[in-house]
Each structure stands twice: as C-alpha cells, then as structure tokens.
Amino acid sequence: MNIATNIIFALMIGLFYDGTSSSDDHHEEKPTTFIDGQLLFSVKEKHLKARLSYAYLATDSARTSLSFFLTPDVKIDAVEGRNVKGHTFDARAKPFATLKIDFIDAVAKDERMNFSLAYSGKPSKGFWSEEYKWIDVDPDFMILPLFTTLENFTYQINASVDDKTFTFYDLDKGRVTEDLFFSSLTPSYYFNPILASNNKANGMGANKVMANTYNINVFSNKPDSASYVGNAAGRILDFFNTTFGAEDKVSSFSVLYRPLPYSIHKITRSFGHSIVFSKGHHDIATLAHEVAHFWWHRGDALTTEKWLSESFAEYSEYMFVRHDQGEDKFNEIMKNLAERSEKLPALLGNDRFSPQGDGLIYVKGPYLLNQLENKIGRDKFQEFLVELNRKKVETTTDLLMVLESISSAQVRKEFEEGLNK
Ligand SMILES: [Zn+2]
Known part of the structure; x- marks a missing residue:
C-alpha cells in the first residue's frame, strides 16, 4: 500500500472502531x-x-x-x-x-x-x-x-x-x-x-429521557434501548461532570441509533454534543468513550498526537467502568492493556497510520495514563485532567508542562520517558 492508502485505511479503521469529536464549544476561530x-x-x-x-x-x-x-x-x-x-x-x-x-x-x-x-x-x-x-x-x-x-x-x-x-x-x-x-x-x-x-x-422516534437532572435525546426505533441508554447516559454524565468535567459541565446531548443492522453500518462516532451509535445498547463502555470526547477532542489527527483525544477518551471510559462496575473489572482491563502495551513501540514519534497506530493510541496511551494515576494518586490525577481541559491543551509538550506544574519535574521526566520508549 502507498502512503495515501495507509492513511485512509487507518483513518477509516479508526473511525470504524471509534469516533472523533469535531466540536468545540469555545469557538476558537482560526482562518x-x-x-x-x-x-x-x-x-x-x-x-x-x-x-x-x-x-x-x-x-x-x-x-x-x-x-x-x-x-x-x-x-x-x-x-x-x-x-x-x-x-x-x-x-x-x-x-x-x-x-x-x-x-x-x-x-x-x-x-x-x-x-x-x-x-x-x-x-x-x-x-x-x-x-x-x-x-x-x-x-x-x-x-x-x-x-x-x-x-x-x-x-x-x-x-x-x-x-x-x-x-x-x-x-x-x-x-x-x-x-x-x-x-x-x-x-x-x-x-x-x-x-x-x-x-x-x-419507526424512528425522538425519545426524551430525563436521567437525574440531564436531558438525553435518544433517536431510536427501539423504546427499550432509548430508556436504557438514557439512564446510562445520566450515570456517565454524573461521573464525568464530577471528575475531569467539573469546570465545564455537560447537561444534555443526543444519541442516534440508526434503524439498520450493525452488519450493514458499523460506524460509531461523536461530534458536537451528539453521538451516532451502532453498538448494542448494553455497550455502555463505548457510550462512555464517546461521551468523554465532549471534553477530549484535541491533538493533531494525522500523528500520534491524536492520543490527546483517543487515549484520554479511552481511559475516561475505563474510569467510568471502575466507578460503575467496580475495581475487579477495571483491574482485569488494565492487566490486558499492560500485556498488549509491551509489544508496542514508543507512542510519541511513531506513525499514527502504521499497523500499530491504533494500538499506540487506544492501548498504550491509556495504559501509560493508568501508570501515571497509580504514581501520583487519583486526586492528583483528576486535578491533572481538569487542568488539561481548563488550558485546552493541544500538544504533548503543553501537557508535560501542566503535569510538571501540578506534580514535579521528576514525575514529568518519568512520564515523558514512558511516552518515548
Ligand atoms: Zn474516540
């Protein structure tokens, strides 16, 4: 495959697998x-x-x-x-x-x-x-x-x-x-x-679900899915709004289920405060990943800097799983990430569109974030996430500066080494 093929192939796989947020409520206008x-x-x-x-x-x-x-x-x-x-x-x-x-x-x-x-x-x-x-x-x-x-x-x-x-x-x-x-x-x-x-x-319909204090619009032809997803969305928003989203709370969004089978159209993605969803309604973890993109939507899409969106959305998903389903389930996922990370090259500077590109941002990135959380503790880690959102950090260089400011030069150095090996 030539370079363009690699890029598009990986781009499509990436979207297929997941989703990309393209929204920013803060309207940073660049020509x-x-x-x-x-x-x-x-x-x-x-x-x-x-x-x-x-x-x-x-x-x-x-x-x-x-x-x-x-x-x-x-x-x-x-x-x-x-x-x-x-x-x-x-x-x-x-x-x-x-x-x-x-x-x-x-x-x-x-x-x-x-x-x-x-x-x-x-x-x-x-x-x-x-x-x-x-x-x-x-x-x-x-x-x-x-x-x-x-x-x-x-x-x-x-x-x-x-x-x-x-x-x-x-x-x-x-x-x-x-x-x-x-x-x-x-x-x-x-x-x-x-x-x-x-x-x-x-049979598609707009189902308005009030979950806790949140308004969730679920467009679906299955009312059961609508209430299930609406309620899960309430739990997800509650968790994110009280952790990394504390200073930029989200109170409503839309989820759309297409009326056609998953085998025909598999793509799940988020954009703005909306999610187009393909998975079964029980796949609440994937829903959490997409909701997390309401906050995590930065980093150059053409390089592994995309980890600033994807690794953070992925780790946010696991944090929600830990909160919603318990430590055992979370630890099992982390063990799996650790094993898969060992086989991967350095996250930074590697090709986003190589065969290992998705592994770097969906496996190694979240694994490194887990190691960081273990090192600095959950409270400090949460402070780090809030600060990244407050500063709208768009590059790894800026992220490392934020990390140093909330922890120490030594923590920053070790985390940077992890990203480069
Ligand atoms: Zn994603």
Whole structure:
C-alpha cells in the first residue's frame, strides 16, 4: 500500500472502531477553508445533487492543484472559478476515486482561492431509502469530497429532500427538521454525517429521557434501548461532570441509533454534543468513550498526537467502568492493556497510520495514563485532567508542562520517558 492508502485505511479503521469529536464549544476561530454547500436528495431515484462553493485557503506554498477523494458513483457536472484551469476525475484511482482540480496560477500559502464544484449521481452506499427508509451521508462513504491532504475546513450546508415523508436529523439541536441547515462548529477534516429518515415507516422516534437532572435525546426505533441508554447516559454524565468535567459541565446531548443492522453500518462516532451509535445498547463502555470526547477532542489527527483525544477518551471510559462496575473489572482491563502495551513501540514519534497506530493510541496511551494515576494518586490525577481541559491543551509538550506544574519535574521526566520508549 502507498502512503495515501495507509492513511485512509487507518483513518477509516479508526473511525470504524471509534469516533472523533469535531466540536468545540469555545469557538476558537482560526482562518480556514470555508465551504458553502447545497445538497438535494431524491428519495425515489436514490439520487444526490450537490453544489459546493469553496473559499479555499492554501496551507502550503505554490499550490497548483487540489485533490479530493469522492465516490466514483457520481459524475462531475462543473468545476468553475477564475483560477481553475481544468479538472480530471479518475474513478479507478487507488485507494479511492480522485477528483483533481488544476489551477492556472499557483496559490501561495495563506492565499484564498474561490471555486465551485457541482456533481450528481446515485451513491451506492448510504442511500437506503427503500430497505430502511434511511439516507446516511456518512463521511466514510465519500459522498461529500474529502481533501486527500486531510486538511481542515469549516462549512455550512443546506440540505433538502424531494419527499416530504423524509425529514432530517439535526443532532446538534436535538430535533427533526424538514430542511436542514447546519454549520460546523470548529474546523475538521470531514463533514459530519447528514441523515434523513422516514420516521413513520421505519419507526424512528425522538425519545426524551430525563436521567437525574440531564436531558438525553435518544433517536431510536427501539423504546427499550432509548430508556436504557438514557439512564446510562445520566450515570456517565454524573461521573464525568464530577471528575475531569467539573469546570465545564455537560447537561444534555443526543444519541442516534440508526434503524439498520450493525452488519450493514458499523460506524460509531461523536461530534458536537451528539453521538451516532451502532453498538448494542448494553455497550455502555463505548457510550462512555464517546461521551468523554465532549471534553477530549484535541491533538493533531494525522500523528500520534491524536492520543490527546483517543487515549484520554479511552481511559475516561475505563474510569467510568471502575466507578460503575467496580475495581475487579477495571483491574482485569488494565492487566490486558499492560500485556498488549509491551509489544508496542514508543507512542510519541511513531506513525499514527502504521499497523500499530491504533494500538499506540487506544492501548498504550491509556495504559501509560493508568501508570501515571497509580504514581501520583487519583486526586492528583483528576486535578491533572481538569487542568488539561481548563488550558485546552493541544500538544504533548503543553501537557508535560501542566503535569510538571501540578506534580514535579521528576514525575514529568518519568512520564515523558514512558511516552518515548
Ligand atoms: Zn474516540
């Protein structure tokens, strides 16, 4: 496999396995590429028409072209812009069909360039409008273009559907709506899922669950799952809000269960204060991991710096398991992590997209956090987690400074050694 294959393959496995938060309530505005999009779903024809206008911000010097992965199931209707020389769409490119747009003049770093892209077709994945009365524009299906460079962007999307029995899910606002208009809250390298459903036909419903003092919206066609998940969500929020989330409490969120089987669509992810869930409702540990991403959503996605999101969400999940199911269960998990960690290389500086990349951030990272907690004690460890959130730490370098400030230079040194061996 070439580098791009490795990146995307691992990216997809990562999403598959888990989820990535793309939200930040604090609206740290950094200039970025902005995309204004219009989507029209045709239910009967299982057809999509898309028009995307890019205010592209070059992130490197002398850019003469841009490439996107895009489903080969569409045809390109137009690529327009003053600086657009032409485009090619290679439906057979590996690892994925690739649209390449060539520029007339090179675009310098930090320079903007406007162009628009129109395409249409019948996506083979996601348009399950007959079988499950469900349309799912999941990022992994590449129905919306993904920069091959995985660069960040923000967007606003207007989506409409030609069949009024279908409505959209606006998970961020926890509601069902006829025409969808939504914006990304923070730069991300993919679009959030866009979902439309005929709720009368597939039995989907919005179940509002009050758990403790929390409001949980569970969109599901199974009322039993809704109350089970709602109650578990209450316990999870209680625990996180009184530990690392103490200074940035969350009181409501949405969980969506798709009306189609796990064997068809396995991806679970979180974005904003919403979770799209695929596992059985008893898998409360995975739910806890996704909820933890409401707080842990930092670190460069292209390197093992992603451990700042994933290892922390994973260890938060285990802390919840310890709280909810007891020390024995927790110790059993830690023993397993310790054994698997021994076979892994250093977390820092290794390839996030190597075959061991997921092991580094989902196994070794949480194991090292457990060792740190054992060394400094649970109270100090909690103080460390609160401080990381308070300072919105985005790099390992900053994390080590926080660790030193709440403990000692010696603790920092030993933890840093652990990350590097
Ligand atoms: Zn995760």
